[in-house]
Structures are given as C-alpha cells and as structure tokens.
Amino acid sequence: MKQIKNYDLEQLKEEMKSIGEKPFRAEQIFKWLYQEKVDSFDEMTNLSLELRKILEQNYTLNEYKILRKQEASDGTKKYLFDILDGNAIETVLMSYHHGYSICVTTQVGCKMGCKFCASTGIPFIRNLTSGEIVEQILAVERDTGVRVSNVVFMGIGEPLDNYDNVINAIRIINNPKGINIGARHISISTSGIVPKIYRLAEENIQCTLSISLHATTNEKRSEMMPINNTYKIEELIQACKDYIAKTNRRVSFEYALAKENNDNLQDAKQLVKLLRGMNCHVNLIPINKIENGKYTKSSNENIMKFRDYLNDHGIVATIRRELGSDIEAACGQLRRKSIKEDSDY
Numbered sequence: 001m002k003q004i005k006n007y008d009l010e011q012l013k014e015e016m017k018s019i020g021e022k023p024f025r026a027e028q029i030f031k032w033l034y035q036e037k038v039d040s041f042d043e044m045t046n047l048s049l050e051l052r053k054i055l056e057q058n059y060t061l062n063e064y065k066i067l068r069k070q071e072a073s074d075g076t077k078k079y080l081f082d083i084l085d086g087n088a089i090e091t092v093l094m095s096y097h098h099g100y101s102i103c104v105t106t107q108v109g110c111k112m113g114c115k116f117c118a119s120t121g122i123p124f125i126r127n128l129t130s131g132e133i134v135e136q137i138l139a140v141e142r143d144t145g146v147r148v149s150n151v152v153f154m155g156i157g158e159p160l161d162n163y164d165n166v167i168n169a170i171r172i173i174n175n176p177k178g179i180n181i182g183a184r185h186i187s188i189s190t191s192g193i194v195p196k197i198y199r200l201a202e203e204n205i206q207c208t209l210s211i212s213l214h215a216t217t218n219e220k221r222s223e224m225m226p227i228n229n230t231y232k233i234e235e236l237i238q239a240c241k242d243y244i245a246k247t248n249r250r251v252s253f254e255y256a257l258a259k260e261n262n263d264n265l266q267d268a269k270q271l272v273k274l275l276r277g278m279n280c281h282v283n284l285i286p287i288n289k290i291e292n293g294k295y296t297k298s299s300n301e302n303i304m305k306f307r308d309y310l311n312d313h314g315i316v317a318t319i320r321r322e323l324g325s326d327i328e329a330a331c332g333q334l335r336r337k338s339i340k341e342d343s344d345y
C-alpha cells in the first residue's frame, strides 16, 4: 500500500496519470485531504465510485491514533501519536498571540546526539515520510478544531538529515491547494549540516532557516553538539552568509543558555563578533533541564544581560517565551518513545 499523503501535488498528478486518471483528480484529492480533512476515501464524493475503490485498495491515509495528550498550564498541548509501526512520536501545539504554531517531528529518534536534548541516547530508528510529517498537523487540527498558522521543524530529529521528505512535506504544507500555510510561516531548524544548507539555498522555498548554534567556540560547541566535529563554526557561519546572499532571507540563530557554560560576557562578545553584519536574529532559549542532562538553566538576570549586550552591539536578540515546560514539551525535552516504553495509556 502507498501512502497518499506522501505525494506533493505535482507527484500526485503523475500518480493519477499512471493509473489512467486525469491529473485534475489530484487537485480534487488534495482538497479532500488537506482542506476538508476527510478520514476516508469514501467521503471524496466528487470522485467516481470506481476511483474511490481503487484508492481504498491501493493507498492508505495513515491517520494517527492519539495515545496521550497533555496540556500545560499555558495551554501548550503535547501529543503522543501511535504512528502505526510500533513507534510513537511527539508533536507540540503552542498558542501565541499571532496564532497557533506546531512543532513537528521529522525522525523516529535522532543521530545527532546533542548533549542538552532529551532525544539523545535514544537510537535512531528511521526517517518519517512526508505524509507522516504532514499528518501531525492534520491530526492536531482535527483534534482541536484550530487552524495552525505556523509550522516549525524543531521536534525530534534533524530535519536536514531527512532532507527529501522534509522538503516534500513543506511543498504540501505550503501549497494553496494543500494545507496552505505561507512559506514565511514555516521554519526549518538544523544542528548545522553544512552541505544541506547549501542545497536548501537552491530550493525555491521562502521558509526560515534556523540554526541551532548554542556556542561560540569550536571547543564548547563540539562538546555540546558532536556535529561540530564534522562542520566547524566557521564553515557553518560561512554557509549561513552564503544562504542569506542567495535567498535574501534572514537567518535565525538559536542559542540555549546554560549556566556557567555559554552564558557569560565573553560568549556574548564572541557571538557579536561571529554574527556582525549578518541579516540575522538571535533567539535566546533558557535551556530546559532534562533527566541526566548536564546543563542547567541560566539565571533570568544573566539571560537578560546577554540579550541586552547583543542588542546594544547591533545583533537583534529576543528571549523565547518558555512554553510547555511543565509537561516536558519545551525545546530539547521531546523524546521518541516506543509504544511499550510508555505505560501511561
């Protein structure tokens, strides 16, 4: 069986042609899937009964089962989805004054091993397909009745390590006949896979690139993020500069402040030096403590001093609002789970 949500619109047109159907059927199916959000082919009433039967017999809709749903005091919702292969993934819905933002997972597990992340230590199992990425948005919208307006690829996994499926998912999310979320409301986060940043710059997608930087020296960054042993800070920053030059888009840098690790004045000075003159924004994240994690949160006073230093020296920096930390739905707290591991449902 093929997953029908793995196809972007152009691919679905080709698929329809391959089964002897007119390409416009793809647009009709897209509308049923992403605008009407139907959960069976039978509900696609402007398709012939024969076509509906062919779809039923050859394609799946891969709808997730909600295994668990938690709501934080700030309204953030964390979902644990059964993705129908014995694994479970987490997806988070956050409410902001400008609308609803969803943080999607791109891989079952992660290979990157960032030391501040709860996904670390859990083996990588597999990439999610485009349909499985997109389904997280549909499942949350179906459950809550809200319309998601922003998508961030910052859940479990390194999005650029699952490049093709992530790009395909973005094409479905961004398509006006699909989920219809503007590219400027979509962010891809990466730990810094430099060749994929260059590849992304060549795609004609206006989404925001967000770099998990977190340290300003190779020594410190390699200790926090093993990817830095392969792609050093200088290479990463050069790739970002080239990305900005090519796309004319501002790059966002994520910097999680850990007490007595990367939160002192020297780090702030070095960060200014690294980013000076770049069209960028720095998102300061009060690091979230995770079980067995080595890092603890910087004091509020330090975080504010760090922000003020950057702003006073020409680097636009803001402190990210902490959402969902009481249900471990905040940055770095998501985990991949196997269905057996979670006994609460």
Ligand code: SF4
Binding pocket: 110, 111, 112, 113, 114, 117, 118, 119, 120, 155, 156, 157, 158, 191, 332
């Ligand atoms: S922070 Fe992201 S890239 Fe790093 S280990 Fe966690 S999920 Fe993987």
